Amino acid sequence: MTPQSDPQAGAALKAMDRAHVFHSWSAQELIDPLAVAGAEGSYFWDHDGNRYLDLTSGLVFTNIGYQHPKVVAAIQEQAARLTTFAPVFAVEARAEAARLIAERTPGDLDKIFFTTAGGDAVEHAVRLARLHTGRAKVLSAYRSYHGGTHQAVNLTGDPRRWTSDTASAGVVHFWAPFLYRSRFYAETEEQECARALEHLETTIAFEGPGTIAAIILESVPGTAGIMLPPPGYLAGVREICDRHGIVFILDEVMAGFGRTGEWFAADLYDVTPDLMTFAKGVTSGYVPLGGVAISGAIADTFGKKPYPGGLTYSGHPLACAAAVATINVMAEEGIVDNARNLGASVVGPGLAALAERHPSVGEVRGAGMFWAVELVKNRETREPLVPYNASGAANAPMAAFAAAAKKAGVWPFVNMNRTHFVPPLNISESEVKEGLAALDTALSVADEYTE
Numbered sequence: 001m002t003p004q005s006d007p008q009a010g011a012a013l014k015a016m017d018r019a020h021v022f023h024s025w026s027a028q029e030l031i032d033p034l035a036v037a038g039a040e041g042s043y044f045w046d047h048d049g050n051r052y053l054d055l056t057s058g059l060v061f062t063n064i065g066y067q068h069p070k071v072v073a074a075i076q077e078q079a080a081r082l083t084t085f086a087p088v089f090a091v092e093a094r095a096e097a098a099r100l101i102a103e104r105t106p107g108d109l110d111k112i113f114f115t116t117a118g119g120d121a122v123e124h125a126v127r128l129a130r131l132h133t134g135r136a137k138v139l140s141a142y143r144s145y146h147g148g149t150h151q152a153v154n155l156t157g158d159p160r161r162w163t164s165d166t167a168s169a170g171v172v173h174f175w176a177p178f179l180y181r182s183r184f185y186a187e188t189e190e191q192e193c194a195r196a197l198e199h200l201e202t203t204i205a206f207e208g209p210g211t212i213a214a215i216i217l218e219s220v221p222g223t224a225g226i227m228l229p230p231p232g233y234l235a236g237v238r239e240i241c242d243r244h245g246i247v248f249i250l251d252e253v254m255a256g257f258g259r260t261g262e263w264f265a266a267d268l269y270d271v272t273p274d275l276m277t278f279a280k281g282v283t284s285g286y287v288p289l290g291g292v293a294i295s296g297a298i299a300d301t302f303g304k305k306p307y308p309g310g311l312t313y314s315g316h317p318l319a320c321a322a323a324v325a326t327i328n329v330m331a332e333e334g335i336v337d338n339a340r341n342l343g344a345s346v347v348g349p350g351l352a353a354l355a356e357r358h359p360s361v362g363e364v365r366g367a368g369m370f371w372a373v374e375l376v377k378n379r380e381t382r383e384p385l386v387p388y389n390a391s392g393a394a395n396a397p398m399a400a401f402a403a404a405a406k407k408a409g410v411w412p413f414v415n416m417n418r419t420h421f422v423p424p425l426n427i428s429e430s431e432v433k434e435g436l437a438a439l440d441t442a443l444s445v446a447d448e449y450t451e
Helices: 007-020 069-081 092-104 118-133 150-155 159-164 189-207 233-244 296-301 317-332 335-357 392-407 429-447
Strands: 036-040 043-046 051-054 111-115 137-141 171-174 212-218 247-251 275-278 290-294 361-367 370-378 413-415 418-421
Touching: 051 429, 069 317, 092 111, 092 290, 092 317, 111 118, 118 137, 118 150, 118 212, 118 247, 118 275, 118 290, 118 296, 137 189, 150 159, 171 189, 189 212, 189 233, 212 233, 233 247, 317 335, 335 361, 335 370, 335 429, 370 392, 392 413, 392 418, 392 429, 418 429
Parallel strands: 137 171, 137 212, 212 247, 247 275
Antiparallel strands: 036 043, 043 051, 111 290, 275 290, 361 370, 370 418, 413 418
């Protein structure tokens, strides 16, 4: 598709949006949403004819890009055949989606409970764990995000939790490993791993192992900074959970379905949780769908007694048809392999080269199409380019960086003092290089704020 310029249509759309749409995570009078005219592949464009390479994959969900014709056709075909049906019935699209997901989840995570998104998937995973164990507490990490619903946002370890945290949700937070900004004074990955596991053990001991239903972790934390856990950490958490009878939940809402170059990020670490949440990439965001993959032991808990939970749209046929088509497209077109290979051969080296040239880059880290660039004022002290949870004038350096990236033709993912490189997984090598070149230009603006 070729972007067409129609500023009048864009102005009308923006006026209607501002009159009636209440946007998430925003001060309504301070935002200026871009009026989008269309999207295809790795690009989208506005009504002024400006085209952007989308380095955000929407909100890290368009894993196969925009408007993939096979998935669009599958949605159309399902709408013509059976648009919707109640979740109590066996429906082909629902059963096939569950089968395809179960084929790819690690271990015996063979039962799939469908939700509408990632947040409610986390809600149900926690409920399953509490009912299975008869315990109340759930441990989660700082520097994490698990969703915007009540339980999920209380589990979240970033400032989006603060205004909703009533300290009554049975949640205890702990520090997960992150060597670049270590809370454990570690100098090596081995030290960071060992000390993080010791910290978790101590937290469990002081909270009381018999009170803890679950530990939930993002396999690779997403919005909080794409911090790949050091080798041995997730396996260590698995062992701790087994020893204390604690359910181990991995949140793969953002990291799953190929984002790290594997079907699930857990595969990078050869770890099987008891419950795994997913959403986003399962349909490439084309129709909302989430879910929980459930182990045999937990599924057996509800073999003779009902699970007290459900949703009107659990396993919605239209969403499940989109999931079936998305998973098949990813398999047929080698999209997971593309993410792994381009991540290793082009994205990683390209971002490392930018780090060499730009004093504002403190660290580059990631895998597949899941990368973070940590921006700093000073490489030696590692002081972030902007303060934690900065807003207004304090966030000016990151705002300037983002504006420069957009001017260079890419739409950047910006959170706190980081930019994330998270384009669609089927992006081409030439498009990756286009994105890296634009970031090169934008980082020159960030460099102006370094000491």
